Amino acid sequence: LNVLRNGALVIGAASVLTAALLISNTLRIAAFNRRRETGVMKLVGASSFSIQLPFLLEGVFAAFSGWIVATGVLAAFKAVVDSRVAPLLTFTQFFTWQDVWVASAWLLFTGLFVSTVASVLTLRKYLKV
Numbered sequence: 001l002n003v004l005r006n007g008a009l010v011i012g013a014a015s016v017l018t019a020a021l022l023i024s025n026t027l028r029i030a031a032f033n034r035r036r037e038t039g040v041m042k043l044v045g046a047s048s049f050s051i052q053l054p055f056l057l058e059g060v061f062a063a064f065s066g067w068i069v070a071t072g073v074l075a076a077f078k079a080v081v082d083s084r085v086a087p088l089l090t091f092t093q094f095f096t097w098q099d100v101w102v103a104s105a106w107l108l109f110t111g112l113f114v115s116t117v118a119s120v121l122t123l124r125k126y127l128k129v
Helices: 002-033 035-043 048-085 097-127
Strands: none
Touching: 002 035, 002 048, 002 097, 035 048, 048 097
């Protein structure tokens, strides 16, 4: 059982790292494509926060979209387990709807945290504002 738990932790950590790298790469491409706009913003005296904010919001929007998809998949999985699997295996207890909503909240906060950190680190390095 410990091997399975440790394997799940390694897979989870790899998934978080992969998500951070994907968000970072997406924002770098977006910043590169909008380099003229950011250059004009710098020339007219925009603050670094006002230059970085659209990119930061793009990362947060990506995290929020991912949370919606993940919660939908988790809820659909729970519905299938309740309707098809639970009647066949009455000797065990499956996860509850409360577990689904707790996991959904963790997914939201973790996704927002990872996307915000990846966005801030990427934008500071790439935009150099």
